[in-house]
Amino acid sequence: xxxxxxxxxxxxxxxxxxxxxxxxxxxxxxxxxxxxxxxxxxxxxxxxxxxxxxxxxxxxxxxxxxxxxxxxxxxxxxxxxxxxxxxxxxxxxxxxxxxxxxxxxxxxxxxxxxxxxxxxxxxxxxxxxxxxxxxxxxxxxxxxxxxxxxxxxxxxxxxxxxxxxxxxxxxxxxxxxxxxxxxxxxxxxxxxxxxxxxxxxxxxxxxxxxxxxxxxxxxxxxxxxxxxxxxxxxxxxxxxxxxxxxxxxxxxxxxxxxxxxxxxxxxxxxxxxxxxxxxxxxxxxxxxxxxxxxxxxxxxxxxxxxxxxxxxxxxxxxxxxxxxxxxxxxxxxxxxxxxxxxxxxxxxxxxxxxxxxxxxxxxxxxxxxxxxxxxxxxxxxxxxxxxxxxxxxxxxxxxxxxxxxxxxxxxxxxxxxxxxxxxxxxxxxxxxxxxxxxxxxxxxxxxxxxxxxxxxxxxxxxxxxxxxxxxxxxxxxxxxxxxxxxxxxxxxxxxxxxxxxxxxxxxxxxxxxxxxxxxxxxxxxxxxxxxxxxxxxxxxxxxxxxxxxxxxxxxxxxxxxxxxxxxxxxxxxxxxxxxxxxxxxxxxxxxxxxxxxxxxxxxxxxxxxxxxxxx
Numbered sequence: 001x002x003x004x005x006x007x008x009x010x011x012x013x014x015x016x017x018x019x020x021x022x023x024x025x026x027x028x029x030x031x032x033x034x035x036x037x038x039x040x041x042x043x044x045x046x047x048x049x050x051x052x053x054x055x056x057x058x059x060x061x062x063x064x065x066x067x068x069x070x071x072x073x074x075x076x077x078x079x080x081x082x083x084x085x086x087x088x089x090x091x092x093x094x095x096x097x098x099x100x101x102x103x104x105x106x107x108x109x110x111x112x113x114x115x116x117x118x119x120x121x122x123x124x125x126x127x128x129x130x131x132x133x134x135x136x137x138x139x140x141x142x143x144x145x146x147x148x149x150x151x152x153x154x155x156x157x158x159x160x161x162x163x164x165x166x167x168x169x170x171x172x173x174x175x176x177x178x179x180x181x182x183x184x185x186x187x188x189x190x191x192x193x194x195x196x197x198x199x200x201x202x203x204x205x206x207x208x209x210x211x212x213x214x215x216x217x218x219x220x221x222x223x224x225x226x227x228x229x230x231x232x233x234x235x236x237x238x239x240x241x242x243x244x245x246x247x248x249x250x251x252x253x254x255x256x257x258x259x260x261x262x263x264x265x266x267x268x269x270x271x272x273x274x275x276x277x278x279x280x281x282x283x284x285x286x287x288x289x290x291x292x293x294x295x296x297x298x299x300x301x302x303x304x305x306x307x308x309x310x311x312x313x314x315x316x317x318x319x320x321x322x323x324x325x326x327x328x329x330x331x332x333x334x335x336x337x338x339x340x341x342x343x344x345x346x347x348x349x350x351x352x353x354x355x356x357x358x359x360x361x362x363x364x365x366x367x368x369x370x371x372x373x374x375x376x377x378x379x380x381x382x383x384x385x386x387x388x389x390x391x392x393x394x395x396x397x398x399x400x401x402x403x404x405x406x407x408x409x410x411x412x413x414x415x416x417x418x419x420x421x422x423x424x425x426x427x428x429x430x431x432x433x434x435x436x437x438x439x440x441x442x443x444x445x446x447x448x449x450x451x452x453x454x455x456x457x458x459x460x461x462x463x464x465x466x467x468x469x470x471x472x473x474x475x476x477x478x479x480x481x482x483x484x485x486x487x488x489x490x491x492x493x494x495x496x497x498x499x500x501x502x503x504x505x506x507x508x509x510x511x512x513x514x515x516x517x518x519x520x521x522x523x524x525x526x527x528x529x530x531x532x533x534x535x536x537x538x539x540x541x542x543x544x545x546x547x548x549x550x551x552x553x554x555x556x557x558x559x560x561x562x563x564x565x566x567x568x569x570x571x572x573x574x575x576x577x578x579x580x581x582x583x584x585x586x587x588x589x590x591x592x593x594x595x596x597x598x599x600x601x602x603x604x605x606x607x608x609x610x611x612x613x614x615x
Contacts, residue, residue: 002281002595003060003577004069005265006086009272011093011211014280015086019058019071023282024118026093026147026211028339029269030277030293033122034140034147034211037282041115044075044082045175047108051075052169056082060577065260066241067268068234069577079104082112084207087237094221096230097207103197111160111175112151112205113192115168120145124186129163131181135222137208138163138189139215146218150208150225151191160192206230247311258571259608261578262601263310266303269598270315274322275339276300279582281594292594294336294344297323297364298415299599301371306602308371309609313379320375320385323368324392331395332358332403333365335417348413352420353480362403362412363426366433369396370498373436382443389444397437397449400430401456407463411480415491416527423477425491427464431457432498461500465507473511476528488518489528490546493553503556512553521586523569525550534583534592541583541592544570544600548607555610563611570604580604 002022004015007029014023020039025032042053057074063085073082081102088095099112120127120142129140137150138161151159162168162177168190171177177190195203208225212218245260270276278299279292304319326341327333335346348359372393376385385393403410409430414423434457442450468475476489492511496503503509519526524542527533531540547566554563573589574580580600581591 001575001591002283003575003579004062005268005280005596006067006069006088006095007268008088008090008093009270011088011095012268012280013086013088013095013209014282015060015069015071017058017060018053018056019060019073019084020053021095021209023280024095024147024209024211025280025293026145027213028273029271029275030280030295031339032145033282033293034118034120034145035116035282036119036122036124037286038117038119041113041169042073043113043115043169043172044078044080045111045113045172046078046106047110047175050173050175051078062261062264062578063238064242065257066238066245067264068238068241079106080110085234087234089233090237090240092221093211094225095209096225096233098230098234099205099207100202101195101197101205102202103199105199106197107199109194109196111192111194113168113172113177113190114149114151114207115172115188115190116140116149117188118147120147126185127187128182128184129187129189130183131161131163132219132222135219137222138191139218140187140189141215144213146212146215148208148210148212148218148222149189149191150206150210150222151193152206152208152225152227153193153195154204154227155194155196157194160190160194162190164188164190254571255608258574258578259605261574262306262580262604263312265579265596265601266306266598266605267312267315269596270303270319271322271339273339273341274318274320275337275341276303276319276598277339278599279594279597281596284594290345292597295322295339296336297333297368298361299602301364301367302606303598303602305371305374306605308375308378310605313375313381316371316375317381317384320368320372320388320392323372324388327365327392327395329395331365331392331397331399332360332362333368333396334360335364335413347417358403358412360412361415361417361426362400362409363415363423363429365396366400366426366429369393369400369433369437370429373433373438373440376440376443377436380443385440386444389440393437393440394444394446394449397434397441397453400434400437401453404456404460407459408467409460414477419477419479419485421477421479421485422468422482423491424464424468424474425476425489425494427460427468428494428498428500431460431464431495431500434460435499464495464500469507473507473514487529488514490515490519490525490543490549491527493549496553496556497549503553512550515550519546523565524573524584524586525566527583536592537586539586542586543583544573544580544597545582545603548600548603551607552610555607560611563607567607567611 210221284291438453551566
C-alpha cells in the first residue's frame with residue numbers, strides 16, 4: 001500500500017508501507033513508472049547476518065506536514081533505529097535521502113544495501129545497468145531515459161556496486177557485492193556502503209536518485225550530489241514547502257495537517273505541464289493491466305477547483321492551459337488522456353447498439369468549463385484566460401449548446417463510467433458549465449454567446465425538473481431507452497452543487513434525504529444502491545468523495561453538526577501518513593481500491609474551505 005509521495009512536477013516518488021520507494025515516475029507524472037511498482041529493497045548486514053526491510057518495524061510520515069517524507073525503521077534485535085528524510089529537489093528531477101543510523105548499544109561495522117529492479121519506460125526489455133566511473137554511481141538506461149543511483153557517507157567510504165541479471169538479494173547475504181560493472185537485458189542493480197557504529201551515537205548515509213534524458217544531463221545532476229549540498233538542500237526544500245503551505249490553516253491541528261497533506265497530494269500528482277492524474281498507485285496494473293495514472297478531465301477539473309479555493313490560482317491556470325491543448329476541434333474532451341497530451345486507454349465504444357456515438361462522458365467537458373468559469377469569477381484574470389477561452393471554453397460552450405435533444409444533453413456515459421443515458425449529474429454539470437462559461441463569455445465581450453448559453457441552461461433546468469424527477473426526488477438518469485432509473489445514487493447531489501436548484505428546493509431536499517437513508521453505510525456514503533465495485537461485504541463500500549458531497553450539502557443548509565460528523569468520518573479513514581483512498585471496506589475500514597485518490601483529497605480541500613467559511 002502507498003503511504004506517501006514526494007515530487008516536483010518532473011518526478012514523483014511513492015513510498016509503501018515498508019517505507020520503501022515503490023513508484024518512480026519520470027519524466028511525466030503518471031506516465032513511465034521506472035520501477036513498474038517493484039519496491040527498492042533495503043537490506044542491512046551486521047557482520048554476520050542480513051536483515052531485510054520487510055521484517056523491520058516501519059513508520060512513514062510527512063516531515064512537519066511538508067513535502068518531505070520521514071521513514072523510521074526499527075530493528076529491535078540489533079538495537080538500531082534508521083531514519084531517512086526523503087525529498088525531491090524543488091527544480092531538478094533528483095530525489096535525496098538523508099539516512100541516520102542510531103545505535104542504542106551496538107558497535108562495529110555494518111553495511112546498508114539498496115537493491116533496484118528498474119524497468120525503464122515501464123518495461124524490463126533492453127535495459128542496461130552500469131557503474132559510471134565519472135560519477136561513481138549505478139546508471140540504468142534505455143533510449144532517452146537515464147536513472148542514476150548514488151550512495152555516500154560522511155566517512156567517505158566507497159560505494160560498493162553490482163549490475164546483474166541475478167538476484168542481488170542473494171548477493172548481499174555474505175555482506176558484499178560482487179562488483180560486476182555492467183549488465184543488459186532484464187537487469188537489476190545493488191549499491192552498498194559501510195558504516196562504523198558507536199554505541200549511543202549515529203552515523204549518516206546519503207542516497208540519491210537522479211533522472212535525465214541523456215547521459216550528460218544525468219552526470220551533471222549526480223556530480224553535484226554530495227553530503228554537504230544534500231544537507232543544505234534539505235533546509236531550503238523544507239523552508240520552501242513551509243512557505244508554500246502558509247496560505248491556509250485551521251484551528252484543529254489534525255485538520256490543518258490533513259489539509260496540507262491533501263494540498264501536497266494534489267500538487268505532487270500534477271505534471272509540470274498542468275496534467276493532474278487521478279492516482280499514482282501502480283498496484284492495479286499488475287491486477288487489471290491498467291490503473292488510475294491518467295488524466296481524467298473530471299478529476300482534473302475538481303482538483304484544479306480545489307487549488308483555486310485554496311488560493312493556488314496559478315496552479316489551476318497551469319492546468320487550464322493544459323486542457324486547452326487537448327480538446328477536440330468540436331470542443332469536447334475525451335474519456336481520459338496521458339500526461340503527454342495523447343489519448344489514453346478507454347472502454348467507451350464508438351459504436352453503441354449499432355449506432356455511431358461519441359465515446360465521451362459529457363460531464364468531463366462541462367466540469368472543465370465550470371472550473372475555468374469559477375476561476376474567472378474568483379480572480380477576474382481576463383488577460384491570462386484569453387487563449388484558454390478562445391481555444392477551449394468557447395468551442396466547448398458551443399458544443400454543449402449543440403449537443404442537446406429535447407432540451408437535455410444527448411446521452412453519454414455517466415461519471416462512474418458504467419452506464420449510458422441522460423444522467424442528472426451530467427445535466428447538472430452541463431448546466432453549471434453553461435452558466436459559469438456564460439459569465440466568462442460576457443467578460444470576453446461575447447454577449448450573444450453568453451445570452452444563448454444562459455437560455456439553453458434555463459431550458460435544461462426546466463426539462464430536468466420535468467423529466468428527471470419522480471415527483472418527489474431527482475432520478476439518477478434516463479437510460480438508453482429513455483426509461484427512468486429509480487436507483488438512488490450519491491451523484492444526485494449535483495443539481496444543488498452546480499447551481500441548477502437551490503439547496504432548499506423541495507425536490508433537492510427529498511433527494512438528499514433519500515441519499516442519506518439508503519446510502520449511509522457505517523457513517524459513510526456509498527456511491528449508489530447495491531454498488532458491486534470492489535465490494536467485499538454484504539454492504540457496498542462507502543466512498544470518500546460521496547461522503548464529502550453530503551457534508552457539503554449539510555454545510556450549505558447550515559447543518560454544521562451533521563457536516564462535522566461526516567468530515568470526522570472521512571478524516572478517520574486517512575492513513576497515519578494522511579493519504580485518503582477512493583473507498584473503504586465498510587467493516588474493517590481498509591482501502592479497497594487505489595490510494596491516494598486525488599479526487600478524494602480535492603473534495604476534502606473544497607469541503608474544509610466551505611465548512612470554515614461558515615464561521
